[in-house]
Amino acid sequence: MISVGKIKQYANVLEKPVSRGRQEVSLSAFAFLFSELVQYNQTQVDNIAELERRLEDAGYAVGARVLELLCHREKGNRRETRLLGILPFVHSTVWKVLFGKAADSLEKGTEHEDEYMISEKELLVNRFISIPKDMGAFNCGAFVAGIVKGVLDNAGFPAVVTAHFVPMEGQQRPRTTILIKFAEELSNKIYRLSQKTFDFSSFVPEPVV
Amino acid sequence: MIMCVAVVGHQNNPLYLQSFTEADDALKLHHIVHCSLDVVDERVNNPKKSGPTLNETFLGMLYPTENYKVYGYLTNTKVKFLMVTTDLDVKDADVRSFFRRFHAAYVDAVSNPFHVPGKKITSNAFAERVSGIVKSFGPVTTG
Numbered sequence: 001m002i003s004v005g006k007i008k009q010y011a012n013v014l015e016k017p018v019s020r021g022r023q024e025v026s027l028s029a030f031a032f033l034f035s036e037l038v039q040y041n042q043t044q045v046d047n048i049a050e051l052e053r054r055l056e057d058a059g060y061a062v063g064a065r066v067l068e069l070l071c072h073r074e075k076g077n078r079r080e081t082r083l084l085g086i087l088p089f090v091h092s093t094v095w096k097v098l099f100g101k102a103a104d105s106l107e108k109g110t111e112h113e114d115e116y117m118i119s120e121k122e123l124l125v126n127r128f129i130s131i132p133k134d135m136g137a138f139n140c141g142a143f144v145a146g147i148v149k150g151v152l153d154n155a156g157f158p159a160v161v162t163a164h165f166v167p168m169e170g171q172q173r174p175r176t177t178i179l180i181k182f183a184e185e186l187s188n189k190i191y192r193l194s195q196k197t198f199d200f201s202s203f204v205p206e207p208v209v
Numbered sequence: 210m211i212m213c214v215a216v217v218g219h220q221n222n223p224l225y226l227q228s229f230t231e232a233d234d235a236l237k238l239h240h241i242v243h244c245s246l247d248v249v250d251e252r253v254n255n256p257k258k259s260g261p262t263l264n265e266t267f268l269g270m271l272y273p274t275e276n277y278k279v280y281g282y283l284t285n286t287k288v289k290f291l292m293v294t295t296d297l298d299v300k301d302a303d304v305r306s307f308f309r310r311f312h313a314a315y316v317d318a319v320s321n322p323f324h325v326p327g328k329k330i331t332s333n334a335f336a337e338r339v340s341g342i343v344k345s346f347g348p349v350t351t352g
Contacts, residue, residue: 061322061326064286064319064326065320067285068284068285068286068316068319068320069316069320071285072312072313072316154285154286154326155285155286156219156286156287
């Protein structure tokens with residue numbers, strides 16, 4: 001979990017409590033590492049699409065491992081077979097483990113059947129990043145999109161996941177939305193089965209501005 | 210006595226296969242593991258009873274042959290763990306706890322950044338942990 005934690009300094013190392021610790025990584029360490037990751041990839045590619053794809057691939061590897069870890073740690077012996085089960089799992093559990101809090105909202109897209117959006121006022125990875133004008137619509141949230149894609153793919157729900165900026169009135173910085181579009185073959189299998197138990201009362205639907 | 214354990218990926222490709230008996234008929238064990246994969250697929254695609262057991266990871270005894278029993282466990286990423294044992298009176302709880310520890314060792318092995326998903330698990334630490342888990346498998350003694 002990444003957070004802005006202050007490490008308490010002990011005068012004597014023998015006084016440190018022998019506990020599991022808070023299991024947090026310092027935000028600045030992660031910010032430095034992530035900025036280096038982006039810079040390294042920037043020197044290797046020629047265009048924006050390629051840079052986004054590289055960040056996504058990096059996130060994919062993280063997502064695959066996070067899924068294994070979380071399923072063992074949190075879920076006990078339950079597997080997720082329903083699409084409507086895996087989405088809240090990503091939205092709350094995965095986000096809590098990675099960023100310390102659940103994502104801001106999870107919405108169902110209105111135009112297509114199999115589109116979902118996870119929105120966040122400001123992605124943690126984008127906190128210290130400002131995109132130069134000439135990079136257009138590039139979003140370093142592609143890394144987080146890759147994480148989500150890794151989780152969904154390995155759980156058996158292939159999807160195309162992208163990150164977008166959505167400008168909001170009244171706020172200076174645009175909101176970030178992770179758009180999840182599930183693959184065609186899913187609409188026949190599990191998705192249809194889960195339609196009968198469709199229940200959105202657990203998350204608050206917000207109209208997308 | 211556990212004869213062998215196997216980890217099979219989600220495309221039924223073998224990721225790890227380890228036998229623990231000296232008089233090993235390695236080919237026969239491979240064959241048994243391979244046949245059990247069919248049983249796993251059948252269990253997953255046609256759930257016997259819908260309800261609380263629909264999403265279980267622990268699949269239970271897959272099938273008994275003349276002197277072995279095969280147990281299966283399915284993770285969320287469709288990776289299967291199979292365990293072949295020669296014990297006749299092994300308890301359900303023992304097998305479950307065995308698979309739980311095995312799953313923990315597997316998660317640690319996969320979290321290795323140098324591990325390529327889909328390739329065989331080559332970590333020595335994983336092999337040692339699995340041997341440790343297998344050695345300590347057995348009926349839980351009371352008292």
